[in-house]
Amino acid sequence: MLLRTKVLTGAAVVALVATATGCGAADMTKQSSPYANAAGAKTVTLSVQSWVGARANAAVAQYLLEHELGYRVDTVQVDEVPAWDALSQGRVDAILEDWGHPEQEKRYVKQKKTVTDGGGIGVTGHIGWWVPKYFADAHPDVLDWKNLNKYAAQLRGPESGGKGQLLDGSPSYVTNDKALVKNLNLDYQVVFAGSEAAQITQIQQYAKQKKPFLTYWYEPQWLFNEVPMVEVKLPEHTEACAEKGAEDPSTVDCAYPTTPLKKFLNTEFTKKGGKAARFLKNFTWSKADQNEVAQMIAEDRLSADEAAKRWVEKHPDVWKAWLK
Structure with a gap:
């Protein structure tokens, strides 16, 4: 049922970016790439x-x-x-x-x-919620979602309004995180870094300062090589949850699929x-x-x-x- 959480909404603009081939910008909803299926061309x-x-x-x-x-x-x-x-x-x-x-x-x-x-x-591919290994080592029970509220005060951020911060990437990514926070009664606020690159920068800064953080993240991703993170166990992903969420994403209350x-x-x-x-x-x-x-x-x-x-x-x- 779940789309990749990086899926952009259908209303988003479809963009053709300039590449090493030298192509200029174009709207792929209106025209084909100049090289797609070119007759006789490799x-x-x-x-x-x-x-x-x-x-x-x-x-x-x-x-x-x-x-x-x-x-x-x-x-x-x-x-x-x-x-x-x-x-x-x-x-x-x-x-x-x-x-x-x-x-x-x-x-x-x-x-x-x-x-x-x-x-x-x-x-x-796997998507989930992660905390840095140094925080999980000090507080192993944080790896069970049922204990997240216990650590909300330590996981606050400047934009989380006094709640714990769940750091996400781009607001254009479709995730289940707001539904999960609401349906699991978690004292957290989803905060968007703005992009994958901005989220990586924020995670790196937290790690450098040995600050605790909770983030939506995914693998494969090279950042694990630099910042070891451990996944927080959310309620088990089930087909029933998937089917329910396909009809109404706001009802999702289980982990992301693998x-x-x-x-x-x-x-x-x-x-x-x-x-x-x-x-x-x-x-x-x-x-x-x-x-x-x-x-x-x-x-x-x-x-x-x-x-x-x-x-x-x-x-x-x-x-x-x-x-x-």
Whole structure:
């Protein structure tokens, strides 16, 4: 039932961002990428979501498609739900990291058959609430949600209005956090950092000062390498909770699901995309691989292309199997 919590709302503007190919801005709801399904051209258009793990996938795929297979690759940033529409219509050829959109999968994969399941990327996604390990070590009972109110005073923030602070990322991300706080009767306020990058910066600052914090977070994510965090156990995720929440998100009172992350390809692209389509179907790597590239992009400030290049040079044993 649950969309990936980073899903942007359907009302959000669908944007095409400038990329290394030199494309200018365009509205993907109104026009196709200039490279999507270009007749006779060796081109591929990848949809890239805003979080750094998705950017890491696309960076490595783009680098290998260009340097090993001789394709020109265009990347576009499209919000998650509209990306399915663009994929179905051939405006993009592939989504490399989907966190679960059952309605879109039913419509486009099973019913219209305009989108094809491209298989898993080898990484399992999980969303939850986390506290820093140094705080959990000192207060192990904080790892049970039933004890969170006990620590609300210690977890206050300047914007939490005297309540405990639950730090979230962008307000445009769809999460269950406000519903969970309300339905579990927690003395907490959801506070938005503004973006993934801003949330990372805030977590790093708290960790540097050894301050306690409670945050919505997810894995895979490279930040765990720098700031060890431990998950707070929420009420068990159940199908009943999922079904109820699908009808009314405000009723959610259970943990987020664990989701094997998958790829999806435009069906015509799978038929006519040749080596590129086979390559993307074969693309699968580990959480450690993704985090390695993501950290180079986000923390080391390397360009996506340079981060991909370094990973490719270091791990030929992984990616050469994708070219078969």
